[in-house]
Structures are given as C-alpha cells and as structure tokens.
Amino acid sequence: MPEQPTVKCPSCEGAIRADDESGLVDGLMQHLYDKHGVEMPPERVRENVAAQLRNVDGYNARPISGA
16 A cells, blocks of 8 residues: 655644645645644645655755745
C-alpha cells in the first residue's frame, strides 16, 4: 500500500497528510487558519503544495507566512 502524500507547513514544519493533492491543499489551508490565524488564497497554497510534491531542488516554494 503506497504511503499517503505529505507536505510540511511552511510556518511550523508540521506534517499534513491526505489522500491526494486536493486534500493536501485543503488540509494545509485549514492548518494555517487554525494554528496560525492565517488565511491564504487557495491558489497560493496550491502552488506551495505542488512545489513540495515536485520536490524541485529540495523544495523551492514561496514561503507562506502571516507576518
């Protein structure tokens, strides 16, 4: 059985797991809102998740931060 895809929260390095990319986007958006009080546009979170899944050159996505 394949392992669930995982991405890390850019703010706290917490691991987010889901069955697919859409679930990762939703999970990361919810995590950012619940844990960090940050609301980000879905396209920005989607870009971050896609970059982590591609793992291009050791993860090179724009950071997501509330500050």
